[in-house]
Amino acid sequence: MKRILSGIQPSGALHLGNYLGMMRPAVELQRHGEALYFIADLHALTTLRDPEALRRYSRDVALDFLACGLDPSRAFLFRQSDIPKVPLLTWILSTVTPMGLLERCHSYKDKLARGFAPSHALFSYPVLMAADILIYDSDIVPVGKDQKQHLEVTRDIAVKMNETFGEVFKLPEPSIREDAAVVPGIDGEKMSKSYRNTIEIFAGEKEMRKKIMGIVTDSAPVEAAKDPEKSSIYNLYRLFAPSDDAALMAEKFRAGGTGYGDFKKQLFGTVWDYFAPMRLKRAELEADPAFVDDVLRRGAEHANRLAETVMARVESAVGLRPARVEG
Numbered sequence: 001m002k003r004i005l006s007g008i009q010p011s012g013a014l015h016l017g018n019y020l021g022m023m024r025p026a027v028e029l030q031r032h033g034e035a036l037y038f039i040a041d042l043h044a045l046t047t048l049r050d051p052e053a054l055r056r057y058s059r060d061v062a063l064d065f066l067a068c069g070l071d072p073s074r075a076f077l078f079r080q081s082d083i084p085k086v087p088l089l090t091w092i093l094s095t096v097t098p099m100g101l102l103e104r105c106h107s108y109k110d111k112l113a114r115g116f117a118p119s120h121a122l123f124s125y126p127v128l129m130a131a132d133i134l135i136y137d138s139d140i141v142p143v144g145k146d147q148k149q150h151l152e153v154t155r156d157i158a159v160k161m162n163e164t165f166g167e168v169f170k171l172p173e174p175s176i177r178e179d180a181a182v183v184p185g186i187d188g189e190k191m192s193k194s195y196r197n198t199i200e201i202f203a204g205e206k207e208m209r210k211k212i213m214g215i216v217t218d219s220a221p222v223e224a225a226k227d228p229e230k231s232s233i234y235n236l237y238r239l240f241a242p243s244d245d246a247a248l249m250a251e252k253f254r255a256g257g258t259g260y261g262d263f264k265k266q267l268f269g270t271v272w273d274y275f276a277p278m279r280l281k282r283a284e285l286e287a288d289p290a291f292v293d294d295v296l297r298r299g300a301e302h303a304n305r306l307a308e309t310v311m312a313r314v315e316s317a318v319g320l321r322p323a324r325v326e327g
Helices: 016-029 051-067 085-094 099-103 106-113 125-134 145-165 205-213 232-240 243-255 260-274 276-286 289-318
Strands: 003-008 034-039 075-079 140-142 173-175
Touching: 003 016, 003 125, 016 034, 016 051, 016 140, 016 232, 034 051, 034 289, 051 075, 051 276, 051 289, 075 289, 085 125, 085 145, 085 289, 099 125, 099 145, 106 125, 106 145, 125 145, 145 289, 205 260, 232 243, 232 260, 243 260, 260 276, 276 289
Parallel strands: 003 034, 003 140, 034 075, 140 173
Antiparallel strands: none
16 A cells, blocks of 8 residues: 655645645545645744744644545544654755755745745755655655655655665655646735735635635726636636536636626635535534544554654664664
């Protein structure tokens, strides 16, 4: 059985981009292997400086993920910080990671361009990500196209470790959804907490309506024909609506005679209804904190067992433990 690994940062309320890009695919994949999903709270420390917010967001990720279909009988959910061997492996990997490899990573440059203060953690983020992946002998790592480079870095670091210390790591394979669309935010750019253009999955009705009605559009008059492919409204709608309904909206765009306000109302209704059963499930989970605690505890126990097995091999290979006796 293939081991599948993915993680998500608790750096803010989860939004439609998180759901479509990571959570929905993760729920689908839990039926196809041994799935491990972690709440990347160590990664979140690179940008989040509010301890109460970090605790709250971490809990919210667990609630959101379970509400959106993660099945704890099929998949393991845990906090990254509950696996104490991860920082140790990060350090070991960093000793063989070439600086040039990290200097070529575009995510660091992108964050600096968006105003983040440079730090060692922000720069070495891909090494921690490599530790997250390699410590469980992961076979498959679902990633978006924007994270593909980091998985390539992981493989490069694993190869460097194997060349230096013998065959320590297996090489994980990416699973990239070629059909995954870029989810537009309310400003038309990629939906991202960093851009503050998100529509939160579990926002209240008034807040979600306000966000959707605030989607930026051009100044085309009601009667004008419009290109649906260039509209954030349509591009969001087709990600949640049945294909026939999406095709009908596209026709109305091209025909003219319908204003953006009406399209936004249609989008709101569809998204609100889509998440209705998940909102009910989340409320049930929130009322049963012991269940969520137990899910996270059992997930961490399983992940730690896997990590200990891999780290016994790694620590022996680099000389931190006695040499392993084969056979």
